[in-house]
Amino acid sequence: MFQTTLRLLFVAFSVLLTACQQDQPRQAAYPRPEIDPDPVVDFLSPEESMETFHLPEGYKVELVASEPMINEPVAITWDANGRLYVAQMDTYMQDIDGNDQGMPWSKIMRLEDEDGDGKMDKSTVFIDSLVLPRVIQAVGDGLIVQETYYRHFWLYRDMDGDGVAEDKKLLLEDNGMDRSNLEHQPGSMLWNIDNWLYLSKGNLRYRYTSGTLEVDTMRSPPNGQWGLTQDETGRMYYSSAGGEVPALGYQIHPIYGDLEMNGKWEPGFEKVWPVIGTPDVQGGPRRLREDGTLNHFTASCGQTLFLGDRLDAYGDLFIPEPVGRLVRRAKVENREGKIVLSNAYENTEFLAATDANFRPVDTKVGPDGCLYVVDMYRGIIQEGNWVRKGSYLRPVVERKELDKNIGKGRIYRIVHEDAAPTAKDKLLDQSTTALLRYLSHPNGWYRMQAQKLIIHRQDKSILPQLKEMATETKPWFGGGDQDFGLQRLHVLWTLEGLGELDRDLLVEMLGDDDPRVRAAAIRNTEPYLSQGDQQILDVLSERVDDPSKDVQIQLSLSMRSSKDPVAKEVIHQLMKNDRHNMVLASVGEVGLTEEPPIVEQLMNKHKLLPGGRKRSLVSGYYIYQGLCADCHGKDGNGLGDIAPPLVGSPRVKGHWMIPTKILLNGLQGPIDDKSYTGAMIAMKEQDNKWIADVLTYIRTELNGQSPVSLWQVNNARKQSEEREYPWTLEELYPKK
Numbered sequence: 001m002f003q004t005t006l007r008l009l010f011v012a013f014s015v016l017l018t019a020c021q022q023d024q025p026r027q028a029a030y031p032r033p034e035i036d037p038d039p040v041v042d043f044l045s046p047e048e049s050m051e052t053f054h055l056p057e058g059y060k061v062e063l064v065a066s067e068p069m070i071n072e073p074v075a076i077t078w079d080a081n082g083r084l085y086v087a088q089m090d091t092y093m094q095d096i097d098g099n100d101q102g103m104p105w106s107k108i109m110r111l112e113d114e115d116g117d118g119k120m121d122k123s124t125v126f127i128d129s130l131v132l133p134r135v136i137q138a139v140g141d142g143l144i145v146q147e148t149y150y151r152h153f154w155l156y157r158d159m160d161g162d163g164v165a166e167d168k169k170l171l172l173e174d175n176g177m178d179r180s181n182l183e184h185q186p187g188s189m190l191w192n193i194d195n196w197l198y199l200s201k202g203n204l205r206y207r208y209t210s211g212t213l214e215v216d217t218m219r220s221p222p223n224g225q226w227g228l229t230q231d232e233t234g235r236m237y238y239s240s241a242g243g244e245v246p247a248l249g250y251q252i253h254p255i256y257g258d259l260e261m262n263g264k265w266e267p268g269f270e271k272v273w274p275v276i277g278t279p280d281v282q283g284g285p286r287r288l289r290e291d292g293t294l295n296h297f298t299a300s301c302g303q304t305l306f307l308g309d310r311l312d313a314y315g316d317l318f319i320p321e322p323v324g325r326l327v328r329r330a331k332v333e334n335r336e337g338k339i340v341l342s343n344a345y346e347n348t349e350f351l352a353a354t355d356a357n358f359r360p361v362d363t364k365v366g367p368d369g370c371l372y373v374v375d376m377y378r379g380i381i382q383e384g385n386w387v388r389k390g391s392y393l394r395p396v397v398e399r400k401e402l403d404k405n406i407g408k409g410r411i412y413r414i415v416h417e418d419a420a421p422t423a424k425d426k427l428l429d430q431s432t433t434a435l436l437r438y439l440s441h442p443n444g445w446y447r448m449q450a451q452k453l454i455i456h457r458q459d460k461s462i463l464p465q466l467k468e469m470a471t472e473t474k475p476w477f478g479g480g481d482q483d484f485g486l487q488r489l490h491v492l493w494t495l496e497g498l499g500e501l502d503r504d505l506l507v508e509m510l511g512d513d514d515p516r517v518r519a520a521a522i523r524n525t526e527p528y529l530s531q532g533d534q535q536i537l538d539v540l541s542e543r544v545d546d547p548s549k550d551v552q553i554q555l556s557l558s559m560r561s562s563k564d565p566v567a568k569e570v571i572h573q574l575m576k577n578d579r580h581n582m583v584l585a586s587v588g589e590v591g592l593t594e595e596p597p598i599v600e601q602l603m604n605k606h607k608l609l610p611g612g613r614k615r616s617l618v619s620g621y622y623i624y625q626g627l628c629a630d631c632h633g634k635d636g637n638g639l640g641d642i643a644p645p646l647v648g649s650p651r652v653k654g655h656w657m658i659p660t661k662i663l664l665n666g667l668q669g670p671i672d673d674k675s676y677t678g679a680m681i682a683m684k685e686q687d688n689k690w691i692a693d694v695l696t697y698i699r700t701e702l703n704g705q706s707p708v709s710l711w712q713v714n715n716a717r718k719q720s721e722e723r724e725y726p727w728t729l730e731e732l733y734p735k736k
Contacts, residue, residue: 552584
């Protein structure tokens with residue numbers, strides 16, 4: 001039950017601490033050096049490159065691996081024994097035109113630190129002959145992999161201990177091809193604390209069960225690009241380079257949709273502070289300050305919510321920005337249930353380099369409790385569509401010879417002088433009973449690895465201990481000062497993953513002292529609510545006055561699972577109790593709205609369209625929300641300086657040939673006397689049906705115009721099949 005006095009004291013202390021912290025002005029991380037607006041792009045050795053790094057006092061960088069051990073690294077993951085898997089895109093932009101980019105010449109390397117000094121000693125080609133791998137996730141003694149352009153998921157395993165995967169098993173078969181630009185495809189996979197696997201883009205999630213992947217569809221989740229991370233409760237953080245959005249999707253869990261709040265960032269958060277001139281920015285001069293440095297996030301990716309225990313940064317969000325040659329450290333503040341991000345430093349970044357080839361693209365917490373940074377280390381970072389002939393970037397790349405520095409890569413470890421990295425425990429070699437103690441480990445890496453491994457083994461022999469731990473108030477990992485509420489949180493989700501979270505225990509955990517546990521318990525009542533369980537509904541109704549706003553918000557979200565009118569009353573009461581809380585208001589408004597599924601809405605609204613055209617419209621909706629909305633907005637009204645509105649656009653509403661040509665070959669130059677940082681890239685690699693479907697949605701649903709047919713797309717394609725460059729408005733509308 002609630003310990004009211006202790007809780008009120010804790011709340012009062014938290015408010016006082018927050019007020020004190022807010023009174024302290026942010027400090028610069030380091031003195032900013034003199035800026036070279038047009039730097040020389042020279043290849044530097046890892047040691048020379050590290051000399052160009054700027055970090056706050058007390059932090060230092062250590063080299064973990066570099067070429068020739070690794071080349072073109074883009075993503076990393078560890079297995080439970082601390083072996084590091086590195087996805088390499090060996091064919092990415094090997095020349096300015098991106099020739100042979102789709103060839104199966106990429107690899108996944110396995111690196112091992114054999115003497116425990118933090119530097120990798122052994123490297124093997126774990127998997128060869130891949131197409132631009134980015135989606136990787138270690139499970140048990142295997143590695144889940146998805147290649148760019150393909151939708152299959154495979155599980156690879158090393159069967160004889162030589163570091164090479166001999167066993168390849170198809171986990172999920174999907175023969176469809178994703179022909180969109182690789183930057184518009186999923187770039188990361190995350191095993192969430194809720195035991196589902198999420199991708200950085202798309203409305204599907206997956207559950208690894210008995211050697212297969214179970215698929216579930218989410219309703220309108222956030223769409224990111226490269227990178228996906230979670231906090232200790234499973235709150236996920238996406239990013240969108242194309243939309244120039246460094247962090248999104250973190251107000252509510254994506255299974256409930258996408259909620260973006262005004263004020264989610266402190267003012268100025270979108271500004272970045274490189275220590276080197278960045279002439280190679282896609283947005284051109286308008287994205288540069290007078291000193292030649294990048295003025296806004298434009299390539300955020302590979303973010304990590306730090307849950308390690310060897311840096312004084314627990315709970316902070318680290319966001320790489322490869323165009324700016326920097327890594328942002330964001331403070332994450334919970335303001336009555338609303339998550340707000342701010343730069344940890346005044347007009348500086350956590351890590352910034354004057355080496356023009358430093359390209360941080362991924363970050364992860366390691367088993368040693370430190371932060372790891374993946375540096376693709378190359379000259380050109382943008383994909384070929386953004387450096388085509390006629391683009392702003394191409395002459396910059398040619399002048400600086402950015403396309404010449406390829407085939408390299410580094411991985412660094414960030415450590416602090418006051419906390420030495422810890423030794424790695426090999427969890428794969430331990431019994432399931434021994435894994436239980438790691439569920440309360442101060443390093444979140446161990447907590448998640450132990451949970452994953454217990455669920456992967458499906459060893460039910462430890463159920464008595466797990467259920468005992470579910471209500472214990474003392475951690476198993478020793479030390480009275482640890483956050484033992486996290487132990488109960490991981491125990492809850494571990495029981496869920498084993499299919500053993502029984503109803504009585506769940507009801508008991510609804511009254512846990514820790515709001516993180518109560519919120520997770522509420523979420524796990526949703527199957528009972530959907531089945532009309534009156535007792536569960538009655539118990540949850542009593543939580544309406546819970547002192548935690550996070551719990552109240554979760555209660556409102558979970559009440560959507562019930563069809564009972566009482567659930568609507570609970571949602572309404574939550575909104576009424578705190579009329580000024582915008583998260584509760586936004587979540588509650590959706591919960592109170594009787595809204596049919598989007599497919600049904602579209603079908604009913606356009607019921608006079610022939611059946612084939614309606615199916616095309618629905619297909620176009622999903623394409624639009626999964627890709628186009630990143631730049632043009634979910635409602636088609638544009639996103640500031642990123643891309644123009646499509647609603648009401650004379651190009652879209654006019655003759656069907658114009659938007660079809662634009663979609664096939666792209667568009668460059670000012671639009672309606674305004675310049676945009678985003679470029680409309682060519683989509684001609686997509687088939688005619690894909691083009692027709694998305695144009696049908698944009699023209700019909702967003703603008704009330706006629707659909708586009710396959711023959712029309714084919715006609716437009718023939719007219720421009722020899723064209724290599726994006727269109728300009730002057731070419732599309734020649735003066736007579």
